[in-house]
Amino acid sequence: MNNTIIQGLKNLVQFLLGISILVAVSFSCSESATGYRQVEIIATYDLSVPEPSGLSFGKNYETLWVVSDSPDNSIYQISLTGTLIQKLSIKGDDFEGIAYDHQNDLLWVADEKNCSITKMTTQGVVLSVAEFNISQIPNYGLEGIGLADSGYYWMAHEKEPGAIFKVNKENSIVDQLTIKNLKDYSGLFFDNDSGKLWIVSDESRLLVSVDTKTKDIVKYSIPIEKAEGVTLNPLDNTFFIVSDSQAKLYHLKL
Numbered sequence: 734m735n736n737t738i739i740q741g742l743k744n745l746v747q748f749l750l751g752i753s754i755l756v757a758v759s760f761s762c763s764e765s766a767t768g769y770r771q772v773e774i775i776a777t778y779d780l781s782v783p784e785p786s787g788l789s790f791g792k793n794y795e796t797l798w799v800v801s802d803s804p805d806n807s808i809y810q811i812s813l814t815g816t817l818i819q820k821l822s823i824k825g826d827d828f829e830g831i832a833y834d835h836q837n838d839l840l841w842v843a844d845e846k847n848c849s850i851t852k853m854t855t856q857g858v859v860l861s862v863a864e865f866n867i868s869q870i871p872n873y874g875l876e877g878i879g880l881a882d883s884g885y886y887w888m889a890h891e892k893e894p895g896a897i898f899k900v901n902k903e904n905s906i907v908d909q910l911t912i913k914n915l916k917d918y919s920g921l922f923f924d925n926d927s928g929k930l931w932i933v934s935d936e937s938r939l940l941v942s943v944d945t946k947t948k949d950i951v952k953y954s955i956p957i958e959k960a961e962g963v964t965l966n967p968l969d970n971t972f973f974i975v976s977d978s979q980a981k982l983y984h985l986k987l
Contacts, residue, residue: 788975829875919960
């Protein structure tokens with residue numbers, strides 16, 4: 734075999750090898766791009782709140798409001814390290830979500846059993862109740878609420894249908910969105926600064942951000958069992974999540 738043929742064969746082998754490496758690299762990048770992003774847990778705190786389900790920052794981001802679901806069905810105020818500050822006397826049927834209204838110093842609470850949103854003072858005095866006819870399936874109702882500064886709000890409905898509903902000032906549903914491959918919707922927070930919805934799914938073990946303007950979706954894997962409440966601190970861009978089954982408060986960052 735002459736030198737020209739040998740050199741040609743060498744060139745062909747190098748070309749094929751280069752193609753195989755390129756394909757391998759492309760496949761690896763593609764796999765990485767479709768994976769979930771990670772979070773870092775800063776601290777974990779034990780709670781005296783039974784089965785904590787909803788979570789929201791309080792006034793000046795100095796405390797947290799937590800609801801516990803059935804059978805306790807109560808509202809608690811705790812410190813950022815989980816210490817109990819107070820328990821309100823009001824009782825619900827199946828409290829699952831809570832949002833503090835920074836503009837009016839009020840609490841908005843989602844009740845799963847009645848598929849309702851209750852507006853009340855921070856002392857537990859009820860001001861109004863809005864009921865919604867979304868699903869009649871027990872234990873698949875409202876799980877979270879997020880408030881917008883402009884007056885409308887968002888509600889997380891766990892399953893059947895699993896969706897996030899946008900509600901106007903008159904308590905009428907005006908829009909809804911769903912997240913592909915999300916098994917359930919367990920908690921909700923709306924960030925007015927960025928226009929993003931933050932959703933936790935306990936069955937998927939994910940924290941999901943949805944840009945309500947661009948519809949961009951980012952998913953973060955969270956190593957937290959039965960995550961059912963989430964809230965964001967805009968002062969340092971960290972999150973708090975509560976675990977229903979573990980009765981723990983998690984402080985984390987993306």
